[in-house]
Amino acid sequence: MTDQQSQAHAGEAQTAQADMSGVTEKQMRRMRRFDNPWRNPKLMWGVGILLGIVAMGILGRIFWDPDLVFVGSAMPRQAPYGFENLRGQEGLLAHPLGTDGSGRDMLAAIIIGAPNSLFVGLLASLVGMSVGIVLGFTAGFVRGRTDDVIRVLSDVMITIPPLLILVVFQAAYGDVTLTMMALLIACFVWQSPTRLIRAQVLSMRESGYVQMARLSGASTSHIMFREMLPNLVPYLFGSFIANVTTSIVTAVGLEVLGLGPQRIPTLGRTIYEAINAGALIQNLWWWWGLPTLLLAVMFIGLLLINLGLDEVSNPRLRKL
Amino acid sequence: MTVLDLQNVSIDFPTSKGVVHAVKNFTLQIPKGRRVGFIGESGSGKTTTALSAMRMLASPGFVSTGKIFLGEDRTDVLGLSAEEMRQARLSRIAYIPQGAMNSLNPVMRIENQIWDGIVAHEGKTDPAELKRRSEEVLAGVGLEPHVGRLYPHELSGGMKQRVCIAIGVCLAPDIIIADEPTSALDVITQRHVMQTLREVQDRIGAGLILIGHDMGLMAQSVDDLAVMKLGELVEFGSVRQIIERPEHPYTKELISSVPLVGGESFLDPADQPAPSKIEAGAPPLLEFKQVSKVYGAVTALHPMSFTLEGDTPKIISIVGQSGSGKSTMGSIMLGFNPPTSGQVLFEGRDINRLSAAEALQFRKDVQAVFQDPYACFNPFYRVDHALKFPYKQFGYSKSDAETQKAMEEACTAVGLDPSAVLRRYPHQLSGGQRQRLIVARALMLSPKLLIADEPVSMVDASLRATILKNIYDLKEKFGISILYITHDLATAYHVSDYVMVLYHGHIVEAGPPKEVIGDPQHPYTQLLIDSIPWPDVDRDWGSASDARADLDRLQAISDRPETVFRGQVPGFALATG
Numbered sequence: 040m041t042d043q044q045s046q047a048h049a050g051e052a053q054t055a056q057a058d059m060s061g062v063t064e065k066q067m068r069r070m071r072r073f074d075n076p077w078r079n080p081k082l083m084w085g086v087g088i089l090l091g092i093v094a095m096g097i098l099g100r101i102f103w104d105p106d107l108v109f110v111g112s113a114m115p116r117q118a119p120y121g122f123e124n125l126r127g128q129e130g131l132l133a134h135p136l137g138t139d140g141s142g143r144d145m146l147a148a149i150i151i152g153a154p155n156s157l158f159v160g161l162l163a164s165l166v167g168m169s170v171g172i173v174l175g176f177t178a179g180f181v182r183g184r185t186d187d188v189i190r191v192l193s194d195v196m197i198t199i200p201p202l203l204i205l206v207v208f209q210a211a212y213g214d215v216t217l218t219m220m221a222l223l224i225a226c227f228v229w230q231s232p233t234r235l236i237r238a239q240v241l242s243m244r245e246s247g248y249v250q251m252a253r254l255s256g257a258s259t260s261h262i263m264f265r266e267m268l269p270n271l272v273p274y275l276f277g278s279f280i281a282n283v284t285t286s287i288v289t290a291v292g293l294e295v296l297g298l299g300p301q302r303i304p305t306l307g308r309t310i311y312e313a314i315n316a317g318a319l320i321q322n323l324w325w326w327w328g329l330p331t332l333l334l335a336v337m338f339i340g341l342l343l344i345n346l347g348l349d350e351v352s353n354p355r356l357r358k359l
Numbered sequence: 360m361t362v363l364d365l366q367n368v369s370i371d372f373p374t375s376k377g378v379v380h381a382v383k384n385f386t387l388q389i390p391k392g393r394r395v396g397f398i399g400e401s402g403s404g405k406t407t408t409a410l411s412a413m414r415m416l417a418s419p420g421f422v423s424t425g426k427i428f429l430g431e432d433r434t435d436v437l438g439l440s441a442e443e444m445r446q447a448r449l450s451r452i453a454y455i456p457q458g459a460m461n462s463l464n465p466v467m468r469i470e471n472q473i474w475d476g477i478v479a480h481e482g483k484t485d486p487a488e489l490k491r492r493s494e495e496v497l498a499g500v501g502l503e504p505h506v507g508r509l510y511p512h513e514l515s516g517g518m519k520q521r522v523c524i525a526i527g528v529c530l531a532p533d534i535i536i537a538d539e540p541t542s543a544l545d546v547i548t549q550r551h552v553m554q555t556l557r558e559v560q561d562r563i564g565a566g567l568i569l570i571g572h573d574m575g576l577m578a579q580s581v582d583d584l585a586v587m588k589l590g591e592l593v594e595f596g597s598v599r600q601i602i603e604r605p606e607h608p609y610t611k612e613l614i615s616s617v618p619l620v621g622g623e624s625f626l627d628p629a630d631q632p633a634p635s636k637i638e639a640g641a642p643p644l645l646e647f648k649q650v651s652k653v654y655g656a657v658t659a660l661h662p663m664s665f666t667l668e669g670d671t672p673k674i675i676s677i678v679g680q681s682g683s684g685k686s687t688m689g690s691i692m693l694g695f696n697p698p699t700s701g702q703v704l705f706e707g708r709d710i711n712r713l714s715a716a717e718a719l720q721f722r723k724d725v726q727a728v729f730q731d732p733y734a735c736f737n738p739f740y741r742v743d744h745a746l747k748f749p750y751k752q753f754g755y756s757k758s759d760a761e762t763q764k765a766m767e768e769a770c771t772a773v774g775l776d777p778s779a780v781l782r783r784y785p786h787q788l789s790g791g792q793r794q795r796l797i798v799a800r801a802l803m804l805s806p807k808l809l810i811a812d813e814p815v816s817m818v819d820a821s822l823r824a825t826i827l828k829n830i831y832d833l834k835e836k837f838g839i840s841i842l843y844i845t846h847d848l849a850t851a852y853h854v855s856d857y858v859m860v861l862y863h864g865h866i867v868e869a870g871p872p873k874e875v876i877g878d879p880q881h882p883y884t885q886l887l888i889d890s891i892p893w894p895d896v897d898r899d900w901g902s903a904s905d906a907r908a909d910l911d912r913l914q915a916i917s918d919r920p921e922t923v924f925r926g927q928v929p930g931f932a933l934a935t936g
Contacts, residue, residue: 247734248745251797254693255749258723269739 042170082347088340092153092333099150107134108151111142119145119325120302137325139309140316145329152306155217159305160287162221166284167228168279174229174262175236179244188238193230201227202292209298217300224289228282229256236271243267273352280345284338291334306330360431362533363389363412363452368425370416370590381407381420382590387914389534391431393558394567396598399587400819401790405570408587409536412436413452414444430533439777450480453521453527453565462523463511467788468508469497469522473529480530496525499562501903502557515669517548528559534566541576545680545846546890551910553580553892554903572820574617575892578602579900586610586817599724599896616821617894618849620876625824625854626831633672633838637659637792642707644669644808644840645692650701652687652864659687660864662701664790667842668930669807670867672834675931676851676872679861685844688861689812691728692842694718705808723753726806728830730813736785742793742920743781746800753804769799773829791822798829800836809833811846827854848887852876857928862920869933870925881923882916 085350099105107113118124119137136145178189204225209215215223243249244267252266293299294307295314313319313327370382380652384913389395397405411422412429414436425827427436430451440449447455456462464472473493478484494504500521511519520540527535537556542551557580560567569581577584579599586594586609594607596754605611618625652660667675679685690696691703694710705708713721729735736745746766747756756762767777773795778793788796794814801809811830815823831854833839845851851858851872858875860868860883868881879885888908892900924933 172784190770247729247731248737250695250727251735251745252737252748253695254722256719256752257748266737266739270737 085343097155107144107147115142141299158281163224163286164282166225170229171232181238360391364428366426371423379550391567394581396581403587404590450530453532551906579892595667646704648702665933676855683861727810769803874925
């Protein structure tokens with residue numbers, strides 16, 4: 040062994056090496072699953088559920104008639120196939136999930152409504168996130184007066200209940216489009232990403248690799264986007280998903296109050312109509328129950344994604 | 360009379376990469392009243408072994424084979440129920456953690472934290488009795504009774520560590536495990552805390568396991584020494600035997616890697632020192648003009664002036680304890696932190712008033728090696744990024760193949776095998792490898808001045824000498840002037856041409872290392888030298904009361920320290936005021 044080789048060896052990690060003997064094939068497979076943190080079962084289930092809802096929207100438009108949600112062409116208050124309504128009428132295969140109080144098809148309502156609700160959440164969160172990234176980086180990097188303004192603004196905004204303002208706004212404005220509603224909600228979901236990114240940037244700017252980058256003559260934008268941003272990705276994803284959940288809850292809340300878009304079917308509006316028509320006391324469970332169930336599934340999917348992302352960014356949470 | 364008996368203990372950690380055998384067949388008996396040191400590099404299993412005796416292994420670790428018996432009644436630790444184990448902890452086996460600052464509850468008074476442990480073991484106790492006992496243990500570690508009424512943030516680091524000792528011994532355990540209890544303290548406080556721990560342990564007659572990596576500290580503190588490597592006990596014997604007649608090659612390596620003041624040099628100076636890159640007659644490389652730094656009410660750096668000519672490469676050491684202002688000096692020199700008053704001139708230009716082009720040139724000429732090799736690499740990129748990016752940024756790169764070649768050459772020059780380190784992610788490399796890559800980076804960029812801020816303090820002891828040698832070679836072979844910032848007097852003694860001792864932002868003593876460190880004149884420097892734990896059993900460290908007296912002496916000089924000038928070296932001129 041030459042001197043150089045022995046020196047290189049001396050530099051290697053002095054921790055004991057892992058021993059793979061005595062591990063069964065099944066355990067090995069379980070272990071290998073963790074080699075790539077993104078192949079996380081929770082994450083995959085969560086993404087699967089959301090993609091399922093999107094796929095339902097796409098396939099539904101191909102294989103089912105989406106117009107059935109706009110025209111009350113069938114007999115109203117029909118039970119889903121295999122059930123009876125209060126009048127003792129059997130559900131028909133023509134409307135497998137039943138119809139609502141004005142004879143609109145429930146399957147079509149879900150096919151159109153569920154992706155709409157998801158869209159509002161994603162768009163609002165995306166806009167809020169982008170604003171948050173810009174403001175958070177600015178505050179953390181520029182410091183001084185700018186930081187004070189951004190920090191106070193986001194702290195104040197966090198204390199204001201969004202639903203209150205949105206109710207007032209929408210009541211005054213009348214009908215809105217989905218995009219408009221998403222943008223309104225986005226005004227209330229930028230604060231937490233701003234605070235999160237500001238805090239991370241403040242601690243990261245003192246870290247060794249940022250100092251090294253400054254020593255290397257890196258420009259501010261290089262430090263921000265090439266050195267810092269990649270390390271923020273797990274946090275950004277987590278915050279994004281949390282914001283999608285908040286946005287959907289807010290949107291559905293508005294819709295259930297009857298303040299959502301009037302002409303576009305959403306899950307929230309379906310629930311609003313069901314409540315208004317007294318579906319609860321008439322035992323028309325499919326009318327309000329199916330959209331609620333779908334929202335619950337959507338939230339479970341988002342929750343699973345969030346838990347999965349937590350495990351990706353924090354390896355300590357991974358269990359064998 | 361054995362208080363702790365570890366028999367064939369093996370500890371496994373099942374991980375996603377397979378089972379890690381952290382400790383293998385470890386057998387050791389600790390007799391009553393005996394102090395045993397566990398020494399080894401990070402990851403050698405010393406803490407894991409000690410924690411297994413408390414059944415406090417971090418999940419998912421577990422004791423796979425072996426027996427652990429505690430105390431004279433030979434209680435089988437591994438067979439105890441959770442409640443029995445809880446009762447045994449603290450009352451029979453106590454643990455003094457590494458960072459006392461993080462171990463005390465910040466919202467509880469000190470005495471309440473001591474009472475907690477007593478009440479948890481003895482049930483409801485009379486308040487007057489609790490008070491008496493907490494004052495007794497505090498007095499045992501040399502703290503006044505009123506300290507019990509204080510909150511942790513009102514205490515200094517050394518006092519907090521002594522409070523942790525007090526909590527550990529309040530129930531007179533059979534054995535105390537102290538996990539690097541002084542690693543966060545400076546040498547002067549370290550001596551006081553270690554002596555306190557020894558005296559308390561002597562008084563209650565407990566066994567002591569001292570975990571550490573500093574051979575000098577071990578020589579001054581323990582009776583027996585267990586040397587661990589890769590989870591195995593490679594050598595065990597009395598301290599004297601191990602230090603004077605080590606048998607295992609690893610032990611020899613550990614002992615020889617400790618640089619000593621006045622000891623043999625671990626460097627080999629080149630016969631023909633490399634010429635400097637600075638032409639004669641050019642403005643001085645670095646000049647401080649009445650530079651000071653004030654943070655709010657705290658003066659980190661009092662006005663100081665010096666000139667580093669740079670026409671012959673020099674290593675200037677700045678020595679001081681934490682809080683002395685030495686790192687502030689480093690960041691001022693790098694232009695990261697503008698001085699409150701005064702000017703820093705690099706080649707005649709104020710570094711805080713540079714145009715964009717001049718700033719880039721300044722970055723090319725001044726590079727740094729930082730303390731923490733773990734933080735210096737962006738975890739998102741392969742390690743090549745840290746070397747390649749500045750090389751391209753500064754316009755040295757002619758082609759990708761040429762950059763690759765330059766990287767490989769730089770790695771080879773610092774003793775790394777390029778194929779083993781390049782194209783890896785930072786977490787795949789050890790701390791020593793990373794720090795050497797940072798040195799390789801400095802070499803590739805070939806600056807005129809290198810600021811090395813504690814470059815080896817976070818690297819395992821056996822690698823320190825090698826990395827310092829790499830840094831020394833930068834001066835000897837590549838003509839780079841270096842400012843070496845450190846708390847370690849022994850390494851400063853060997854590598855530097857000129858030493859400045861910093862205390863509370865003042866330079867208290869300055870001159871060539873042979874004078875300043877070899878024969879200190881200023882009381883602070885003398886104190887620093889006296890507090891170094893020597894890896895020599897015959898050279899005694901003094902008692903806790905000596906250390907206490909020294910701390911008082913330090914208090915007396917902190918008000919208006921004077922600079923003691925101990926001679927000049929050509930090319931460097933210092934003036935304070």
